[in-house]
Amino acid sequence: MIYSTGDDFLSIINSRGIVLNSFDIKENDKIVWMYTEKLGKISVIARGARKKNSKITSLIQGLCFANYSIYKGKSAYFLNEGIIIDSFQDLLRDFETIAYSSYICELINLSIPENEKNFKVFENAIKALYLIKNSVGDIELLIRSFEVKLISSMGYHVNIEKCSECGSSFNNKIYFNNRNFSFVCKECNNSFKEVSLICYTTLRALVNFPIEKIYRINALPEAKKEIGFITNVYLNEICCRRPKSLDMLNFL
Numbered sequence: 001m002i003y004s005t006g007d008d009f010l011s012i013i014n015s016r017g018i019v020l021n022s023f024d025i026k027e028n029d030k031i032v033w034m035y036t037e038k039l040g041k042i043s044v045i046a047r048g049a050r051k052k053n054s055k056i057t058s059l060i061q062g063l064c065f066a067n068y069s070i071y072k073g074k075s076a077y078f079l080n081e082g083i084i085i086d087s088f089q090d091l092l093r094d095f096e097t098i099a100y101s102s103y104i105c106e107l108i109n110l111s112i113p114e115n116e117k118n119f120k121v122f123e124n125a126i127k128a129l130y131l132i133k134n135s136v137g138d139i140e141l142l143i144r145s146f147e148v149k150l151i152s153s154m155g156y157h158v159n160i161e162k163c164s165e166c167g168s169s170f171n172n173k174i175y176f177n178n179r180n181f182s183f184v185c186k187e188c189n190n191s192f193k194e195v196s197l198i199c200y201t202t203l204r205a206l207v208n209f210p211i212e213k214i215y216r217i218n219a220l221p222e223a224k225k226e227i228g229f230i231t232n233v234y235l236n237e238i239c240c241r242r243p244k245s246l247d248m249l250n251f252l
């Protein structure tokens with residue numbers, strides 16, 4: 001893996017980032033997957049991270065949000081040091097917050113290509129984690145909002161204002177074309193799944209409201225379930241495999 005972006009060899013990069021996951025490698029080292037503001041998703045080698053009293057151990061815990069100082073070696077990034085902004089360890093307080101916050105990290109891991117920057121996704125992930133931490137609003141709806149915004153950031157235009165076939169505005173029934181990820185009117189419907197009115201209005205709010213305003217939306221369980229079905233169709237296309245973090249909620 002050679003990173004050559006024209007920068008000087010061994011240059012130091014300072015960036016905010018969040019730890020997605022990490023794995024033990026030889027001796028006392030770890031490899032850490034991070035989603036950073038300036039470099040996108042990267043793997044970073046944390047030398048000596050498994051040593052007792054290592055200063056960097058707390059910086060590489062899952063979900064840790066910090067200002068990282070990273071240097072670029074000949075063939076990899078290395079963690080130099082960092083200052084924690086929020087360790088987000090409060091999110092480990094119960095199964096629900098663990099499942100949903102892990103799901104955010106897992107979605108980023110499965111959908112964003114290595115070294116690809118996307119400030120909007122980074123910003124929404126951090127905001128979502130703060131909102132979950134502070135128990136602001138409906139956590140499930142917040143996650144659906146994160147999914148909708150991630151889908152848009154990945155180049156899928158979630159257009160629910162106009163029929164994708166004829167361009168007319170939706171004024172009665174609306175159908176989801178799961179084959180080309182679009183919404184069509186009654187006249188253009190070709191045995192697609194009908195979207196209920198409550199799902200449509202809630203989804204529209206999720207598309208139009210910034211993630212920090214989602215707590216203002218009251219959504220019925222049926223609407224959230226239906227939106228989950230729609231986002232899942234997109235995510236199956238975007239992610240390299242099915243995310244598993246939410247599976248644990250099925251056993252509660």
Ligand SMILES: [Zn+2]
Nearest residue numbers: 163166185188
């Ligand atoms: Zn139409």
